[in-house]
Amino acid sequence: MSQGKFRTADEAVALIGDGATVALIGGGGGLMEPTHTFRAVSRRFLETGSPRGLTVVHALGIGDKKTEGLNHFAHEGMVKRVIGGHWVWSPRMQRLAAEERIEAYVLPSGCVMQLYREIGGGRPGLLSHVGLGTFVDPRHQGGKMNASATEDLVEVVRLGGREQLFYKSFPIDVAIIRGSFADADGNISLDQEAANIDVYAAALAAHNSGGLVIAQVRTAVDAGSLPARSVRVPGAIVDAVVVDPEQRMGYDLPYDPLVSGERHGPITLDPPEPLDVRTLIARRAYRELREGAIINFGVGIGEGVAKMIADRGETGRYHQTIEHGTYGGYLMTGTMFGYARSPSAMIDGPSQFDFYAGGGLDIAFLGFGELDENGDVNVSRLGGLTVGPGGFMDIAQNARKVVFCGTFDTKGARASVTPGGLRIERAGDVRKLVRRVDQITYSGSQALARGHEAVFVTERAVFELSRDGLVLTEVAPGVDMRADVLDAMDFKPLIPRAPRVMDAALFAA
Structure with a gap:
């Protein structure tokens, strides 16, 4: 098997420059989280002080409410701005926001995912009624969660006689995504994952912004060995692949083909809940x-x-x-x-x-x-x-x-x-x-x-x-x-x- 696009985690994260806007993939409990690569970013910053001044974007909550996931980016100086859909999985980042050490924004998870798609398509932003009348509406707070957040990321517009919110596009410099298998050409399969979430949309946004796509997988395979319909992110838009043989479906789940949908089978139900x-x-x-x-x-x-x-x-x-x-x-x-x-x-x-x-x-x-x-x-x-x-x-x-x-x-x-x-x-x-x-x-x-x-x-x-x-x-x-x-x-x-x-x-x- 040729080296192709394969890199160590340290080599891959060395590609992330200071001031970059980085899209992160994952869900709470370790779902689709490229943990090995996240740890490498944190390690590089603690050892070298770089990358600094990042803007971090994530649709879903990422972490274990302790040290994993988004917590690896919660270092003062490493991140200047966070645009996140859900923060509760990262108490460290919540604390940085509360202490005004970062610019904290919150946008709806679905709108973040769809905005990636608009960015990837070269469009100026996302038009959506989602968020009207809520804290995301700029007539309320515009998604700004602390005093340090001052830029307007959302506007109110009127089209066809209807009010809409306009979520503005911005370039994505790096997307850190995850899959199950990668070949030497960088084609990524999600066949043994628990969800697809926004993997492709984030990768598309980064590539078409002129940025980098770093993909973490559990297994490397020969070029041409992945069925075309199994490839969810084509190698044409992937720049570096990190292999983590210890990659798990979640923090508490090594691998279960019932969860990836590869197999259907009988389920052992949990005991009934007490009547409380x-x-x-x-x-x-x-x-x-x-x-x-x-x-x-x-x-x-x-x-x-x-x-x-x-x-x-x-x-x-x-x-x-x-x-x-x-x-x-x-x-x-x-x-x-x-x-x-x-x-x-x-x-x-x-x-x-x-x-x-x-x-x-x-x-x-x-x-x-x-x-x-x-x-x-x-x-x-x-x-x-x-x-x-x-x-x-x-x-x-x-x-x-x-x-x-x-x-x-x-x-x-x-x-x-x-x-x-x-x-x-x-x-x-x-x-x-x-x-x-x-x-x-x-x-x-x-x-x-x-x-x-x-x-x-x-x-x-x-x-x-x-x-x-x-x-x-x-x-x-x-x-x-x-x-x-x-x-x-x-x-x-x-x-x-x-x-x-x-x-x-x-x-x-």
Whole structure:
């Protein structure tokens, strides 16, 4: 086998110049993350002080909430600007943003992926309705997450009588991507990966900006040995290939052909969850499903609905999707969110977000950090920390119906689920139903303008979005509506008629 484009990780990252704009690929838990190459970039900076002054761009959250992923770039001086879709996987980068040591921007994950495609196509930017009325809208914050972020990356324009957001293009100097196999010509196959995400779009953006594409793979193969249909990134746009024989599907997953979709097989289900508050919320949310619906689940309590579908053997009744580009199968949860066993299809992330933006989703089950009387939701800035929406905004703004799943309050809250209903043992120290959210990640007014539905399910009560405000529709048995619901909120919901009592069957063991 000839040397071709193969390089060591140290040789490859030596190609990254000071001040470069670098597109990073990966998802939380190590999904599609070129960890070996990321470590080499960090090592080079710590040893030599270079590369410095980078602009880092990433669509999804990348890391393990400790040291991996985006954390390898979280060195003061190494990075001057970060444009990220989701930050929670990198507490080091969150801290740099909070301390004003970097310029911090947040854009919706889908818009970042689609913007790569626009950059690669030589177009001036991305036109999208996603983000209107939220913190990404320049009439609010324009995606700027700290005082150091001063450049306007997003504009409001009007075309064909409709308002749109215009996400401006910028050159990508380097894309660090990942695959399974590479031949000496640099052709990259993703056959043994858990998702496609934005690998091709980022590589295209870098190449057509006159930049470099560095690809990490687990296995090198002879030129001409990869089937053409297995190649997802052609060697014509790849400059350097790094081989890491220890590359894993994820931090906690070496390799599983069921997850890559190479094989379909029986799944060993996790034990049923205990009947606690989170399970109760998922049970109630599950009742919003309808046969044949195309659905999406967000990280958190919404995952519990996916687990119920699997536990009940109902995966064939609905069309499940993940924003990473995966359809069907058995969705994995927690740190493995974004993975699925025995998926039925895998497409590229930008195309998946096209599907969402066009209104292809029937129902989405998502979490919420704060909810206010306008039906606005915040998941992107909590407790003063930059979190970012990930794909939340692209999904929530476009699904025909969104079921928000979350606890009524937080920080020290305790409640027990009993056959007779819900028993509140201690109220949380932090209210989540507030007069005004700290940051708008989901705009209730935009949802109403598009004719979409929104239901908010908590353990104590259920609310629905109406044109006049938030309506209280259900209350859990065992709960004092005045003391445990109305007096525990910062605003008064609409109560046009007496709320229903939640079905007692939800509380059965």
